[in-house]
Amino acid sequence: MLLRDVLKEEDLKDKLSALKKGQTTWEQVNQEQLLQSMLAHIGSTDSELRDACIYGSFYEWILEKNLLNHRRLMELWDYSLNHLLLKGIDEEESDWVFTRSFTTLLLALLLARDLQDNFLSQDNIEHCQTKLMAYVVAEKDVRGYVPGKGWAHSVAHASDAIDELVKNPKMTGTAYVDMLHALWSIYLQPHYVFIHDEDERLLVPIFAMLEHGLEQNEVIQLLQQVPSTLSTLKDQLVEEQYRNVLFNCKTLLKSFFIQTNNQPQYVTLHQSIATCLNELF
Numbered sequence: 001m002l003l004r005d006v007l008k009e010e011d012l013k014d015k016l017s018a019l020k021k022g023q024t025t026w027e028q029v030n031q032e033q034l035l036q037s038m039l040a041h042i043g044s045t046d047s048e049l050r051d052a053c054i055y056g057s058f059y060e061w062i063l064e065k066n067l068l069n070h071r072r073l074m075e076l077w078d079y080s081l082n083h084l085l086l087k088g089i090d091e092e093e094s095d096w097v098f099t100r101s102f103t104t105l106l107l108a109l110l111l112a113r114d115l116q117d118n119f120l121s122q123d124n125i126e127h128c129q130t131k132l133m134a135y136v137v138a139e140k141d142v143r144g145y146v147p148g149k150g151w152a153h154s155v156a157h158a159s160d161a162i163d164e165l166v167k168n169p170k171m172t173g174t175a176y177v178d179m180l181h182a183l184w185s186i187y188l189q190p191h192y193v194f195i196h197d198e199d200e201r202l203l204v205p206i207f208a209m210l211e212h213g214l215e216q217n218e219v220i221q222l223l224q225q226v227p228s229t230l231s232t233l234k235d236q237l238v239e240e241q242y243r244n245v246l247f248n249c250k251t252l253l254k255s256f257f258i259q260t261n262n263q264p265q266y267v268t269l270h271q272s273i274a275t276c277l278n279e280l281f
Helices: 009-020 031-040 047-064 070-084 096-117 122-138 154-167 173-188 198-211 216-236 239-260 264-280
Strands: none
Touching: 009 031, 009 047, 031 047, 031 070, 047 096, 070 096, 070 122, 096 122, 096 154, 122 154, 122 173, 154 173, 154 198, 173 198, 173 216, 173 239, 198 216, 198 239, 216 239, 216 264, 239 264
16 A cells, blocks of 8 residues: 555544544545545644544444445555554654554554454464564653653553454464563663553453463563562663662552452462562562
8 A cells, every 4th residue: 555645634634523523424535545644644743633533533434333344454454564563663752653552553453353354364463463572572662641742652552452462363372472571571661650551551461361371370480580680670770760660560560469369260370479579679
């Protein structure tokens, strides 16, 4: 797909708003131009356009009204994975984070639609798994709310996409351990303190993996390594950076502890979380 004849942001917002209000219909608009324009502006710094208009419309058309046929869904899928997901990944705290983050949300919608329609192949799912893991490892811009521009929330949105990937029956469990470690490593970054419920969102795909075959012992082994990992980081980082990592890890572990409490299937895991937490205090 090549993005041609793309609407300007204000024109796109007007057309999407008119559709939402029923002032025009899907059949009356230039659908190809609209979809291409939405991809072009998926990471707009205008939060109303990005969140309410573009993402909201994608959600409605893909999951609620099924307005997009499989050809169009595949065009969105291919363009998202191959052109948008890693856009500007090497730039530090640039506006490209909105493009990457909201592309993961679009992928989550497409994966959820596949559970209904089964339009993605095994190769499509494996390619997505590879690309998403590369993205999670490479993403360094983990800001939550950006003043004046709204939610970037790359950690939460990537977690949503991985959760949908794990729930897909074409997804093989052989990558679960790598996915677990990639997700957990997000909380070892030293430059940002997570304060926007990223911990709760990150745990969703971890629980999904546990429900779909990830051995609890793999998580327990990871937990057993946390104290020594933090000890190593303490020697490598300046005090402020180390305190950021320690705070983030404690927050994640506390949420994990709460969510495994009074869950009979997670008794051993729950105790391992408690043991890990006690070593950090």
